Amino acid sequence: MPGSILDKLHATWPDLELSVCVLDRQKAPVAQHRRMDTRLLSSPLLKKLAYNVYFQGYDPKQAARSEWPKLTQALVTGGHVRSLRIEAKPDETRYKGDRVMDGTEPEKMMRLDITPGRRLAFLEELTIHVEGHWGGLPYPWDAEHRRLFREAIDASRLRMLDFGSDKPDPLFSALMGSLPRLKVLRFGIPRDGSVSVASRLIKSLKSLESLDIDQAQLGIDKLWPTIMKRKDTLKELILRPTTAGYCNPQYIDIDRLYTLSIQFPMLERLGWDAPCGTDVSLSTPSGHHEANKAG
Numbered sequence: 001m002p003g004s005i006l007d008k009l010h011a012t013w014p015d016l017e018l019s020v021c022v023l024d025r026q027k028a029p030v031a032q033h034r035r036m037d038t039r040l041l042s043s044p045l046l047k048k049l050a051y052n053v054y055f056q057g058y059d060p061k062q063a064a065r066s067e068w069p070k071l072t073q074a075l076v077t078g079g080h081v082r083s084l085r086i087e088a089k090p091d092e093t094r095y096k097g098d099r100v101m102d103g104t105e106p107e108k109m110m111r112l113d114i115t116p117g118r119r120l121a122f123l124e125e126l127t128i129h130v131e132g133h134w135g136g137l138p139y140p141w142d143a144e145h146r147r148l149f150r151e152a153i154d155a156s157r158l159r160m161l162d163f164g165s166d167k168p169d170p171l172f173s174a175l176m177g178s179l180p181r182l183k184v185l186r187f188g189i190p191r192d193g194s195v196s197v198a199s200r201l202i203k204s205l206k207s208l209e210s211l212d213i214d215q216a217q218l219g220i221d222k223l224w225p226t227i228m229k230r231k232d233t234l235k236e237l238i239l240r241p242t243t244a245g246y247c248n249p250q251y252i253d254i255d256r257l258y259t260l261s262i263q264f265p266m267l268e269r270l271g272w273d274a275p276c277g278t279d280v281s282l283s284t285p286s287g288h289h290e291a292n293k294a295g
Helices: 003-012 068-078 143-152 169-175 196-204 220-229 254-263
Strands: 018-022 046-055 083-090 125-132 160-162 184-188 210-214 236-239 269-271 278-280 292-294
Touching (some): 046 068, 068 083, 143 169, 169 196, 184 196, 196 220
Parallel strands (some): 018 046, 046 083, 083 125, 125 160, 160 184, 184 210, 210 236, 236 269
């Protein structure tokens, strides 16, 4: 955004709320438009941001050049972001478009560059998805980082946490019991099917209204009793598709769908993966009455 325009916004409407969405900067034909607009992202008027962050590393446990430090500095300077959605992507040229980074970025861990005293005090919604060179990457939540993140935010304000296919158990443990307003939660089940920490977190979320689970079938048997405990508050339940080796789909038992239809009185939106051609009727447990196609 031209500086003169941003100055005009600040001077004319000091109570304005800016919502910014800038994705796929690699595809911008003008080099300047591929660069991070730190002045805009540092604006105290910025309240909602959806943004791509680019990095050059391969291992989330190793330091590498990335835009994470520059973005973090901008957000802390502005200090008023309520909704933050970050899609982190590799900065490469072969398939993704032109390079974004200029090589002057510091080599640090590929994550929010939170140091003691840095605050994101108004944060209410947080989405972090990390796209690797060969699929999704976990966001590194070591003990020091999650402690600093916990100090940087006001957990009682959080209303949404979305980690895509990742399941950050260390962060879940750090936030356990301190999320009275959390209404939306999304995470993924790993190949080993471990869900114990996620299950305890869900049990603690008395206000949960939306639950979205990637690779749901891998942990559905262990999670189901916990999901049932939220049957009186859930308005949305998304159980995303699960695949095994060679992309073979694994489907959730259709009887659970019947249970949802009769025991979740608040449910308004349901995501469910069923084989194409499956006949589903929710009028009886056996599902053999007049059917609708599900796929």
